[in-house]
Amino acid sequence: MKESNGKNSGSVRQNDAYRKEYYDTLNRLWQDNAKLTELKYFLDTMYHWCSEEQKKNAAPKVVILGASVPEELVIVAVAESYFITGGSLSSISWSDELVPRDTDPVSRSVLGYIHQPGGVDFSESLFIIPLTSDSMRKIAFQLKEEGRKICPIDIPPDRKDIYAQKKWQMQILSMTDTIAKHTGTHITKRSLKAAVKCVSGARCALLNFLHVTRGRTDIITSAARQLVQNSYYFTESIDDWTLHLEALTDEAIFLSKSFAKKEHNRPGVMLLGSPVIFPNYKVPFLVQDIGLDILDTADTAALKSHIVYDRKVMQGSCDTIICNIASMWYKYDASSAFVKNDILYDYVSWLIQKGDIEGVVYHVLKGQIEYDFEIERFEKLLSQHNIPVFRLETDYQYQDVEQLRIRMEAFSEMLVQNRYKINCGVQFRTDESIGKEERAVS
Numbered sequence: 168m169k170e171s172n173g174k175n176s177g178s179v180r181q182n183d184a185y186r187k188e189y190y191d192t193l194n195r196l197w198q199d200n201a202k203l204t205e206l207k208y209f210l211d212t213m214y215h216w217c218s219e220e221q222k223k224n225a226a227p228k229v230v231i232l233g234a235s236v237p238e239e240l241v242i243v244a245v246a247e248s249y250f251i252t253g254g255s256l257s258s259i260s261w262s263d264e265l266v267p268r269d270t271d272p273v274s275r276s277v278l279g280y281i282h283q284p285g286g287v288d289f290s291e292s293l294f295i296i297p298l299t300s301d302s303m304r305k306i307a308f309q310l311k312e313e314g315r316k317i318c319p320i321d322i323p324p325d326r327k328d329i330y331a332q333k334k335w336q337m338q339i340l341s342m343t344d345t346i347a348k349h350t351g352t353h354i355t356k357r358s359l360k361a362a363v364k365c366v367s368g369a370r371c372a373l374l375n376f377l378h379v380t381r382g383r384t385d386i387i388t389s390a391a392r393q394l395v396q397n398s399y400y401f402t403e404s405i406d407d408w409t410l411h412l413e414a415l416t417d418e419a420i421f422l423s424k425s426f427a428k429k430e431h432n433r434p435g436v437m438l439l440g441s442p443v444i445f446p447n448y449k450v451p452f453l454v455q456d457i458g459l460d461i462l463d464t465a466d467t468a469a470l471k472s473h474i475v476y477d478r479k480v481m482q483g484s485c486d487t488i489i490c491n492i493a494s495m496w497y498k499y500d501a502s503s504a505f506v507k508n509d510i511l512y513d514y515v516s517w518l519i520q521k522g523d524i525e526g527v528v529y530h531v532l533k534g535q536i537e538y539d540f541e542i543e544r545f546e547k548l549l550s551q552h553n554i555p556v557f558r559l560e561t562d563y564q565y566q567d568v569e570q571l572r573i574r575m576e577a578f579s580e581m582l583v584q585n586r587y588k589i590n591c592g593v594q595f596r597t598d599e600s601i602g603k604e605e606r607a608v609s
Contacts, residue, residue: 231250235297254446525582
């Protein structure tokens with residue numbers, strides 16, 4: 168009896184720590200962006216996700232682990248898509264007895280959330296599991312051993328394999344059919360087109376928002392922009408999310424017109440590598456606090472926002488349309504599953520053509536070694552444009568914050584010095600050319 172009480176009290180403390188982790192992040196974001204009234208919807212969306220009410224009432228039919236499947240083909244068969252993306256330090260504790268301690272924090276957080284004491288009812292859920300890493304393969308096996316209903320999706324790691332796209336299409340066809348049978352839904356061309364329209368509208372709204380707010384830390388912080396992107400996976404209605412995002416964008420446009428843009432004193436950086444997942448915003452908060460501005464984030468979520476389906480994609484039978492969607496998704500997938508992430512490389516190349524990226528923070532979560540395999544080729548690319556790279560390795564713990572702050576402040580100072588040298592060089596050339604003109608006149 169005493170042991171049971173001990174376990175119960177331990178669960179209560181863990182649940183309290185879990186909620187506090189979310190609330191602390193949300194409170195910080197609200198304090199930093201209080202002038203944006205429309206941001207409250209997105210904060211409320213995340214608040215509801217971790218609330219006791221959500222856990223008690225939620226019994227999702229379909230659960231997606233991560234964000235590496237076409238959600239259009241999920242929501243076509245189930246009204247409310249339910250994503251588990253990881254990101255919580257506190258939820259890791261609920262998986263301590265299930266996986267090794269060195270497992271990457273995202274996988275541990277995902278598994279911990281599923282096994283949260285008194286958590287969401289997943290007894291009748293079908294788990295869609297994209298196998299983006301060895302850890303996710305282990306999680307799929309773990310859930311299967313527990314008797315859970317799973318649908319693993321193996322992402323062909325080499326796009327140059329002539330059979331890769333066909334393998335992917337067949338798996339997505341099978342996934343869609345499995346979801347439809349599980350939910351008792353009949354998928355039609357009309358419902359497919361409606362789902363595509365819903366998701367495409369959300370992606371278009373997100374791209375517009377990111378464009379309007381890029382470099383405007385006087386209007387919205389980098390961390391808050393990150394929250395808006397992450398909230399897509401926590402909303403109960405994509406249509407409502409899109410409408411509120413359009414309203415937030417309109418508010419940002421109004422504020423930008425109300426006062427002139429201040430001189431951009433913060434060096435602009437790109438965040439690359441392991442995705443930052445709510446609520447663990449240690450990295451974006453740290454980047455923000457030392458005076459840097461995250462202009463762009465290059466990860467799977469950023470790339471999928473650029474997926475656009477033309478009329479050809481939506482023609483043919485249901486199976487043909489599903490295969491077309493799968494092909495387009497596979498083309499833009501920048502997950503860690505690929506042996507050579509060419510699409511992400513091309514995307515980063517395109518972003519730096521804008522000319523205002525002054526540095527790159529390459530974020531690597533401990534255990535996600537697949538991102539370290541890519542860093543060398545990115546360093547070579549960025550060195551060609553004289554863009555320094557700061558490799559930041561961490562996990563979901565907060566003990567290393569001050570150590571990271573010292574190193575990152577040195578990186579920030581280097582970027583400031585680089586900007587000063589460039590400005591001085593331009594000024595020197597200008598003075599020199601003026602001097603030549605004066606001598607020619609005399």
